[in-house]
Amino acid sequence: MAQSSLNSKTTESAPQVVALVGSYRKGGIIDSLVDEMLAVVADSGLAVRKIYLNEVQIEFCRNCRRCTQAAGATRGVCDLEDDMAALLEVLDRADGLILASPVNFFTVTALTKRFVERLVCGVYWPWGQWAPKLRVTHPQRPAVLVISCAMPALLARLTTNALRVLKSAAAALGARPVGSLVVGLVARSEYQALSNGARRKARRSSQKLMAALRR
Numbered sequence: 001m002a003q004s005s006l007n008s009k010t011t012e013s014a015p016q017v018v019a020l021v022g023s024y025r026k027g028g029i030i031d032s033l034v035d036e037m038l039a040v041v042a043d044s045g046l047a048v049r050k051i052y053l054n055e056v057q058i059e060f061c062r063n064c065r066r067c068t069q070a071a072g073a074t075r076g077v078c079d080l081e082d083d084m085a086a087l088l089e090v091l092d093r094a095d096g097l098i099l100a101s102p103v104n105f106f107t108v109t110a111l112t113k114r115f116v117e118r119l120v121c122g123v124y125w126p127w128g129q130w131a132p133k134l135r136v137t138h139p140q141r142p143a144v145l146v147i148s149c150a151m152p153a154l155l156a157r158l159t160t161n162a163l164r165v166l167k168s169a170a171a172a173l174g175a176r177p178v179g180s181l182v183v184g185l186v187a188r189s190e191y192q193a194l195s196n197g198a199r200r201k202a203r204r205s206s207q208k209l210m211a212a213l214r215r
């Protein structure tokens with residue numbers, strides 16, 4: 001259903017929703033939640049694409065900050081040679097985004113974090129300035145943030161910073177979160193099936209995303 005390879009070009013002219021999966025496993029909770037969400041989007045005639053971060057070569061940010069030095073709305077260029085530029089191109093073409101990660105040690109996975117740190121090119125941050133400024137200050141395109149965790153969902157909202165990290169990622173990508181989906185109590189067995197409640201929540205999140213896309 002959803003395309004997963006970074007190189008596969010989409011020719012569809014319908015609005016496109018791209019989902020980034022920051023889980024280490026296919027068929028796990030995050031992957032299943034994203035599938036549920038993308039199925040709703042696809043049923044409405046929109047194009048969908050799913051990208052697994054563990055299938056994309058992304059180097060660690062080395063804090064040279066060359067990409068943050070020039071002012072302006074255009075993202076700074078990174079010297080590292082990997083798939084990040086191609087991935088950003090795909091994400092830039094998307095009309096809506098789904099950013100999804102399990103909660104590990106009270107935050108997003110290291111896989112997700114490695115990608116998020118590379119989004120520093122989305123801010124203007126010359127040396128000497130204590131805080132960065134977003135290049136896109138009034139993002140229009142919508143994003144939904146998705147996390148899963150062993151603890152109850154409410155506890156994850158209160159005690160982890162995973163959503164905050166995904167929110168910063170959305171901002172650096174020039175996207176505006178219109179909803180967040182937190183699915184808790186997911187680690188009762190190695191491959192737990194999605195509950196009906198989780199499926200319902202996922203579908204509702206997709207509907208929010210599509211409503212925002214129509215506006």
Ligand SMILES: Cc1cc2nc3c(=O)[nH]c(=O)nc-3n(C[C@H](O)[C@H](O)[C@H](O)COP(=O)(O)O)c2cc1C
Nearest residue numbers: 023028029030102103104105106148149150151187
């Ligand atoms: C290394 C590691 C750290 C974890 N840390 C947390 C945590 O801090 N809080 C929590 O609620 N769940 C934690 N979990 C459980 C995962 O969030 C849960 O298994 C995951 O959401 C399932 O997603 P997946 O099926 O896509 O892998 C951790 C799991 C692992 C393997």
